[in-house]
Amino acid sequence: xxxxxxxxxxxxxxxxxxxxxxxxxxxxxxxxxxxxxxxxxxxxxxxxxxxxxxxxxxxxxxxxxxxxxxxxxxxxxxxxxxxxxxxxxxxxxxxxxxxxxxxxxxxxxxxxxxxxxxxxxxxxxxxxxxxxxxxxxxxxxxxxxxxxxxxxxxxxxxxxxxxxxxxxxxxxxxxxxxxxxxxxxxxxxxxxxxxxxxxxxxxxxxxxxxxxxxxxxxxxxxxxxxxxxxxxxxxxxxxxxxxx
Amino acid sequence: xxxxxxxxxxxxxxxxxxxxxxxxxxxxxxxxxxxxxxxxxxxxxxxxxxxxxxxxxxxxxxxxxxxxxxxxxxxxxxxxxxxxxxxxxxxxxxxxxxxxxxxxxxxxxxxxxxxxxxxxxxxxxxxxxxxxxxxxxxxxxxxxxxxxxxxxxxxxxxxxxxxxxxxx
Numbered sequence: 001x002x003x004x005x006x007x008x009x010x011x012x013x014x015x016x017x018x019x020x021x022x023x024x025x026x027x028x029x030x031x032x033x034x035x036x037x038x039x040x041x042x043x044x045x046x047x048x049x050x051x052x053x054x055x056x057x058x059x060x061x062x063x064x065x066x067x068x069x070x071x072x073x074x075x076x077x078x079x080x081x082x083x084x085x086x087x088x089x090x091x092x093x094x095x096x097x098x099x100x101x102x103x104x105x106x107x108x109x110x111x112x113x114x115x116x117x118x119x120x121x122x123x124x125x126x127x128x129x130x131x132x133x134x135x136x137x138x139x140x141x142x143x144x145x146x147x148x149x150x151x152x153x154x155x156x157x158x159x160x161x162x163x164x165x166x167x168x169x170x171x172x173x174x175x176x177x178x179x180x181x182x183x184x185x186x187x188x189x190x191x192x193x194x195x196x197x198x199x200x201x202x203x204x205x206x207x208x209x210x211x212x213x214x215x216x217x218x219x220x221x222x223x224x225x226x227x228x229x230x231x232x233x234x235x236x237x238x239x240x241x242x243x244x
Numbered sequence: 245x246x247x248x249x250x251x252x253x254x255x256x257x258x259x260x261x262x263x264x265x266x267x268x269x270x271x272x273x274x275x276x277x278x279x280x281x282x283x284x285x286x287x288x289x290x291x292x293x294x295x296x297x298x299x300x301x302x303x304x305x306x307x308x309x310x311x312x313x314x315x316x317x318x319x320x321x322x323x324x325x326x327x328x329x330x331x332x333x334x335x336x337x338x339x340x341x342x343x344x345x346x347x348x349x350x351x352x353x354x355x356x357x358x359x360x361x362x363x364x365x366x367x368x369x370x371x372x373x374x375x376x377x378x379x380x381x382x383x384x385x386x387x388x389x390x391x392x393x394x395x396x397x398x399x400x401x402x403x404x405x406x407x408x409x410x411x412x
Contacts, residue, residue, distance in 0.1 A: 016256055019352045025261060029268055036276035045287060051280075058280045077281070086268055125251040134269070137355040186251075195252030210322025 003194050007124040008115045021124035024099065028090050028121055058137045071237045073132055073148070076235055079138055083131065084228035087122060091189060091220030094120020095213060099227070100193060115238040122189035122223070125182060132181035136174065136230045139238050155238070182228060192216045379407055
């Protein structure tokens with residue numbers, strides 16, 4: 001049993017090929033939205049049950065955003081929190097037993113290959129790249145909104161040759177943000193999947209994977225936090241008024 | 245681009261993921277962050293208000309206490325004054341009444357003395373008269389039997405003057 005770099009295709013819905021990671025994404029989406037709706041079904045001044053959990057999580061993120069961008073916290077928090085929760089839920093869902101192990105055998109190129117039904121969503125570059133693209137689009141959208149179109153363009157294009165060059169570099173930097181954000185998350189989670197699969201198939205399936213699972217719980221949280229924090233920092237920098 | 249296919253990048257899947265996450269973002273924003281942040285803000289506001297109110301109440305309580313103490317002091321002061329004046333009044337009245345009583349008593353006693361004196365005089369006079377009559381009778385009776393007319397007259401006169409001397 002091996003973890004392939006690309007997500008395996010399960011079936012097609014019309015023109016859309018459904019991979020196991022896309023299927024898992026939908027499940028995670030349903031779980032996340034169900035949690036959100038359950039937690040806010042009956043919002044009371046005295047919190048009860050899930051509302052407590054939701055309040056703690058949102059307040060923590062709100063404080064974090066406020067400490068970096070105090071005046072824009074109201075706009076930034078929902079975006080940052082959404083990245084954090086989606087990545088965190090996805091990472092932890094990928095650690096559940098059955099994800100990556102329940103599947104079926106498929107004929108491919110005359111070979112019998114094992115195709116898992118579910119796959120940790122961030123171990124598919126499509127997911128992480130999509131997150132990075134959304135992060136970047138949101139950042140630039142907010143930059144235009146806060147600075148106005150003229151000031152936004154002036155950030156990248158200037159008549160001064162030195163600043164023109166700097167602006168050009170920044171443009172390239174924006175493009176590499178997508179790469180760095182997506183590959184960092186993908187690399188970490190994919191490596192974790194490989195590590196867990198190796199530990200439980202090549203080494204010994206009992207007891208030995210347990211420390212690695214704890215490691216992956218930590219990594220899953222840290223990576224979600226890193227992605228959210230980086231997005232927050234990019235947003236703060238790009239929406240700030242430039243000096244020149 | 246070959247590397248991207250090796251990583252399984254497919255535009256359709258990418259788009260599906262982008263759409264998916266965008267939906268999550270908007271749903272969570274509308275149904276998760278908005279109510280929770282609202283309740284958090286409301287609670288914060290309410291706690292602030294409650295704290296402010298508590299301060300106000302405490303201040304008011306202190307004011308009321310001060311006022312109560314002042315009122316009590318005033319009341320006790322007034323009560324003390326009233327008691328003192330009442331005591332004085334009572335003392336004065338008592339003295340007056342006593343004085344009056346003494347005066348009345350003295351008057352009464354004087355009256356009684358006068359009366360007794362008058363009665364005594366009256367009685368003395370009556371006794372005098374009665375004695376005179378009695379003596380006259382006795383003398384008449386004695387003299388009528390034994391004495392002569394001259395002696396009778398002389399004796400009567402003497403006796404009368406004697407009696408008169410005794411009486412006066």
